Each structure stands twice: as structure tokens, then as C-alpha cells.
Amino acid sequence: MSAQGPLLSVAGIEVMYSRLALVLRGLTLSVPRGGIVALLGANGAGKTTTMKAIANLLRSERGEVTKGAIHYDGARIDGLDPSDLARRGLSLVMEGRHAFSTLSVEDNLKVGAYSRSDGAVAESLERVYATFPRLKERRHQPAGLLSGGEQQMCVIGRALMARPRMILLDEPSMGLAPLLVEEIFSIMQQLNAEAGVTFLLAEQNAAVALRYATYGYLVEGGRVVREGPARALAADPEIRASYLGLDASAEADGASLAARRRPRWLS
Amino acid sequence: MGDFSFFLEVVVGGLLSGVMYTLVALGFVLIFKASGVFNFAQGAMVLFAALTFVGFLEFGLPMWAAFLLALAAMLALAVAIERTVLRPLVGQDHMILFMATIGLSIFLEGFAQLIWGTKVRGLDLGISDEPIEIGGILISQFDLSAALMAAVLVAVLSAFFSYTKVGRALRAVADDTQAAQVAGVPLGFIWAVVWGAAGFIALVAGLVWGARLGVQFALTLVALKALPVMILGGFNSIAGAIVAGLVIGVSEKLAEIYLGPFVGGGIENWFPYALAIAVLLIRPAGLFGAARIARV
Known part of the structure; x- marks a missing residue:
């Protein structure tokens, strides 16, 4: 400690x-x-x-x-x-994933940056895409159509957008x-x-x-x-x-x- | 006049009156979509908005100023509702929230009439109700203007939901409330925005219907017209509210003209409800509503 x-x-x-x-x-x-x-x-x-x-x-x-x-x-x-x-x-990634299924992957990630008022959101978005390349491929799809693993990546990416x-x-x-x-x-x-x-x-x-x-x-x-x-x-x-x-x-x-x-x- | 152009005239008239139903239904759908609450007070909000607008007009304000002030009043009302009614009831059952909106509805009806009085007022928006002829069909100018207003309203709202940060957060709340909160979306603010948007819709609906029926207590009953629209379109679909409003408008007019004579007329008033019951039997979630799929 x-x-x-x-x-x-x-x-x-x-x-x-x-x-x-x-x-x-x-x-x-x-x-x-x-x-x-x-x-x-x-x-x-x-x-x-x-x-x-x-x-x-x-x-x-x-x-x-x-x-x-x-x-x-x-x-x-x-x-x-x-x-x-x-x-x-402090961000929570909830049990059972909880991606916003009707929102696109990119919108999911952008909601994660809601609390931020700095101008570097686009940069964070690119960093999340670099961490999870598969999310970038599917960024315009509704998150509900992703596989379980991709949804897990999407919600972790969403948490990262808040720069926790x-x-x-x-x-x-x-x-x-x-x-x-x-x-x-x-x-x-x-x-x-x-x-x-x-x-x-x-x-x-x-x-x-x-x-x-x-x-x-x-x-x-x-x-x-x-x-x-x-x-x-x-x-x-x-x-x-x-x-x-x-x-x-x-x-x-x-x-x-x-x-x-x-x-x-x-x- | 040919049979066909008469038919077209009935259809167009129906479409335009359908827009008026859509206007009221939209307010319900918005709140239901975002929070799962059926807002019984939407009709009272229509009355409150119309009375406030007319009240400011009577002070001698120009129409645009009265509109802006009435809009401000509706937004303030939304914030007050969030603070005093919704916030203390967070996490309660939807039925409890529904009952709270019944209480809210009674309060608003009383409060509006306490401030502005109970007498029936006329409302002249300066749009003539003379029919004009377009392509051989007679169309009410007033209905046409109302339809245009509704179209602008829908365009503004959908642009707001699609392209703004708050709109995106609002869709997130509608999708998964807890996940949205965890992502940093403040629920109280979003609810105030939703109720504010519903108040905005109530104001437009109040103006249009108030100009039609006079600004009076009966405006709250306009909400009943929205029920079959929502059942047909689905409680959580904005597109559904638009399409269903048009369908209801056209079908009730057609039924009145073509079926009415066989049963002695007067179909128009109950036909939408009969249609709604038929839809409930066949497709309970409505034409556009999302059927709730629950994991067991």
C-alpha cells in the first residue's frame, strides 16, 4: 500500500x-x-x-x-x-455487460465521455479503438448486434472513455x-x-x-x-x-x- | 367532383387531423421511452401550457414573447417535477410513478386554473381556417399549418436526440438507466430535459388544439385521443406515434364517410378505440413497439 x-x-x-x-x-x-x-x-x-x-x-x-x-x-x-x-x-463495468444495445458502438463509447468537458475526447476514442481494434471495425453497428466478447470490450472501452x-x-x-x-x-x-x-x-x-x-x-x-x-x-x-x-x-x-x-x- | 378526388380529400383531411393526434401522443411516448413511466399528466400539461400562453397574450404581449415565456414556464415546471416528484421516487415501482403522475395531473389542472381562471378563452393564432384548393382538393389551411408545425417539431426533436451530447445520453438512459448513470450521465438532469421536451410538445399541442377547441378544461381530454395512437404505434416508438397518428386520423375519417351511413354515423369518435383493441389482440406491442424480451 x-x-x-x-x-x-x-x-x-x-x-x-x-x-x-x-x-x-x-x-x-x-x-x-x-x-x-x-x-x-x-x-x-x-x-x-x-x-x-x-x-x-x-x-x-x-x-x-x-x-x-x-x-x-x-x-x-x-x-x-x-x-x-x-x-x-471511478468507473464500474457492470455484471452482464450492459452495453446500450440500440446505440451504435461509437455512441456507446461517446456516452462514456459524458462527464468530460475537455476537448480530447476524439483522442481517447482513438486510444480505445487501438486497444480494441474489433470495436473500430464495428463502430457504426448497434452494440446489441455484437458478440458477447465484443460487448464486454465495448463496455470496458466505455468505462475507459471517462479516463478512470x-x-x-x-x-x-x-x-x-x-x-x-x-x-x-x-x-x-x-x-x-x-x-x-x-x-x-x-x-x-x-x-x-x-x-x-x-x-x-x-x-x-x-x-x-x-x-x-x-x-x-x-x-x-x-x-x-x-x-x-x-x-x-x-x-x-x-x-x-x-x-x-x-x-x-x-x- | 369525382368520387376519387372526394376520397383523396377525405384521406388528406384525415392525415392532417392525424398529425394533431400525433402531437399529443409524442409527449407521452417521449417520457415513456426515457423512463418507462406512463405520464398521466400529459393532458394537464397541454392545458397548463395553453392557459399560460393565453394568459401572457392577455397581458398584451406579442405572440412570440408569450410563446417564449410559456416555454420557459414549461421548462421550469419540468425541473420542479423532477425535484419534487421524480427524485424522491427513484427506484420505486412504475405503478407508483404512474399514480404520482395522476396526482400531478390533478394538481396541474387546479394550479393552472387557480392562476389563470376557469373561463373558456378563444385563441386566435392568426391562421385562417379557410380551405384552400390544391390540385383540385380542398385542404384546411389551419390543418396544413398545424401539420407543418408538427413536422418542424419532430425534425427539431429528432436532430436533438441524434446529434447532441445530451440527446445521446438521453437515448442511453432509455436503453439502460443504470449503465448510463455509471457512465457519468446524471439522471436527474436527463429527466428534467425529457419532461422539458414533453412540456415543449404540450405547448405546441396546446396551441393547436386550443385554437381548435378554445382554451378550456376540455383540453385535458385531448390526451385520451392519444391513447389509441400509442397502442397502435407502440408506447416507446416515436416513429410509431407519427405513423399511428396518421393511420388513426385517416381511418376514422374514412370509417365515418364510408361505414358511417350503414350504422347511422358517429363512428369517428369510437373507431380509433375499436382499432386499438383489434391491434392489442393481434400485436400487443403495437406496430413499432419493441416487444419486451426477458430472460427467464
Whole structure:
């Protein structure tokens, strides 16, 4: 962690939906400047809710942060309008892609620059096209006609148009072929190394995520149950058994960990 | 006069009155498209706009000044609605927002009449209602002017949506609200713009219909004429509202002339609704509406 403290810190947040469903139960994590931090966990563990809590999207789903605080770049951000965060350099790439399907690819990207008032939008557009050449080929097509991988590139490109310092990347591998997953993740690594973009990455696919991340948190039932450097997590026998499906000798422990993992209706 | 030129005259007359329906329907479609809310108050906004315009005329202002002031009033109204009605209800069910617009409609009707009074006023836009002859067909000058105004309005709006930054953001909000917010589009501002545009449409509709019917409470009922247009065209299609308005206008006139005599006339008033019900049975999303495809 840098001397200035973490870029993002989430301190003991509780999230409640419709005033009755408690989805996050005191979740704490922090992301250092320039880091790639993975948020791992099964379906329904609370990964997406964490991302939405940071991006202030819960209100439109009748959820709210009832306890704890979220700081970004030293300032408290819970309570801001979601659109303010793009201006501060924090972008969310939502789970399930969410490209504007009726807008052309180029219009999708231009909307990403909405919060900017400088004149360098065209330049950013070219940079995104250089990163994702396939988007340039299809820039006049409606985004809804793109393949899943191209849509993922389109929404990452849209996030980049805001010139973010940090991107929250929610489940980018969902529904993509393994080769495409590697391509998306290596682009993330490249953006991290070359442009210094910080990433918080929520992933079910722990095997891939831990290869690219520097640090990881494992979420179960709305709280962090394990954390550590990515390499240590990847070597952890329990995690290997329940999330990587690698170590048969830890099966007994894995079963007890899995037994605690109940499906949840809201997350 | 030949049968055919009479037929043409009925069709053209129908097209032109259809434009008037389109004008009202557009206001609904705009708000529905951007936010999924059926704005029950659109009719009240038409009344509010027309009353405000006439009110400023009565102060002795020239027509262009009254128009600009009434437009400013509609934009201010849009901002006020966003602040006091929409913002506190973010994330609520569409039915709750719909009911809020019913409340808004009642408030606007009362508020407009509180300020400007309840008496029926005439509105003379300075366009004569004398028919003129074009190619052997008699066409109402007033209807023709109204159609031109509507065409200009649609052109201005579609240029705004297609080529401006705010217009693009507005389409993004209509497509995926949360993703647009995350991309940095402030929802409150966009909603104020949408309601402002709907207020602009209400003003134009209020002028045209007010000149036709007189500026009075009955203007709010004009909104009912827009319902079959929207059912036919689809609730979220601007092109649909235009085409369906024309179809409704032509079909009700043709039905009145050619079917009316068999059932004793008076078809015109209910024919659009019968047509709308038929469309609902065959194609519930309307001619141009997007059928909602949901993943299960």
C-alpha cells in the first residue's frame, strides 16, 4: 500500500434490500493505488452487491448501505449520485455487460465521455479503438448486434472513455470462451501496467482471477472469510478444494465450506 | 367532383387531423421511452401550457414573447417535477410513478386554473381556417399549418436526440438507466430535459388544439385521443406515434364517410378505440413497439 493510503476502502458495510434482506454483513476491503484486487466468491455471496454499493447504484434497487463507510481517494463517496463517480475517476463495468444495445458502438463509447468537458475526447476514442481494434471495425453497428466478447470490450472501452483512475470490473468472464477471457484479462493487466489504472475485480472464476490479481478477498454470506496475497490464496488448500476444484485431499474441509454456502435470493 | 378526388380529400383531411393526434401522443411516448413511466399528466400539461400562453397574450404581449415565456414556464415546471416528484421516487415501482403522475395531473389542472381562471378563452393564432384548393382538393389551411408545425417539431426533436451530447445520453438512459448513470450521465438532469421536451410538445399541442377547441378544461381530454395512437404505434416508438397518428386520423375519417351511413354515423369518435383493441389482440406491442424480451 502506498504512503497515501488505499485508493478505495470499504469499511464494515452492511447492505439491506427493501429494509428486510441483509445481503452484506460487515464487509471490509481495501484496494491500493495501482493494484489489481480480486473479490472472489460463489453466486450470491455478495460480490455484485459490493460493487453496486461502491458505485452507489443500490438506491434504484431499493437497497441501502445501513452501516459502515466507503472512501475513495480519501473522500467519503456513499451518498453521492452515481454519475458523480465517473467525474472523480471511478468507473464500474457492470455484471452482464450492459452495453446500450440500440446505440451504435461509437455512441456507446461517446456516452462514456459524458462527464468530460475537455476537448480530447476524439483522442481517447482513438486510444480505445487501438486497444480494441474489433470495436473500430464495428463502430457504426448497434452494440446489441455484437458478440458477447465484443460487448464486454465495448463496455470496458466505455468505462475507459471517462479516463478512470479506477475500474470496478464485475464478472467480466461471465459467458465468455476461455480464450476471450484471457484476452480481456490481459488487457486489464496492460491497462494496469501502462496507464496505472487500479482494478477491483469481482470473479467467480477464481483460477483466472488469482493469476492476474495481486491480492484477493474471498466473500461468503456477505462478509470476507479469507484474504491474502493472490499467490497465498491460490495455494490455500480449502480454496483450492472449493473454488478451484484442484485438491481432492481437502475434500472433507471443502464440503464443510461448501455446506455454508447457501443460495441467496437477493444479491 | 369525382368520387376519387372526394376520397383523396377525405384521406388528406384525415392525415392532417392525424398529425394533431400525433402531437399529443409524442409527449407521452417521449417520457415513456426515457423512463418507462406512463405520464398521466400529459393532458394537464397541454392545458397548463395553453392557459399560460393565453394568459401572457392577455397581458398584451406579442405572440412570440408569450410563446417564449410559456416555454420557459414549461421548462421550469419540468425541473420542479423532477425535484419534487421524480427524485424522491427513484427506484420505486412504475405503478407508483404512474399514480404520482395522476396526482400531478390533478394538481396541474387546479394550479393552472387557480392562476389563470376557469373561463373558456378563444385563441386566435392568426391562421385562417379557410380551405384552400390544391390540385383540385380542398385542404384546411389551419390543418396544413398545424401539420407543418408538427413536422418542424419532430425534425427539431429528432436532430436533438441524434446529434447532441445530451440527446445521446438521453437515448442511453432509455436503453439502460443504470449503465448510463455509471457512465457519468446524471439522471436527474436527463429527466428534467425529457419532461422539458414533453412540456415543449404540450405547448405546441396546446396551441393547436386550443385554437381548435378554445382554451378550456376540455383540453385535458385531448390526451385520451392519444391513447389509441400509442397502442397502435407502440408506447416507446416515436416513429410509431407519427405513423399511428396518421393511420388513426385517416381511418376514422374514412370509417365515418364510408361505414358511417350503414350504422347511422358517429363512428369517428369510437373507431380509433375499436382499432386499438383489434391491434392489442393481434400485436400487443403495437406496430413499432419493441416487444419486451426477458430472460427467464
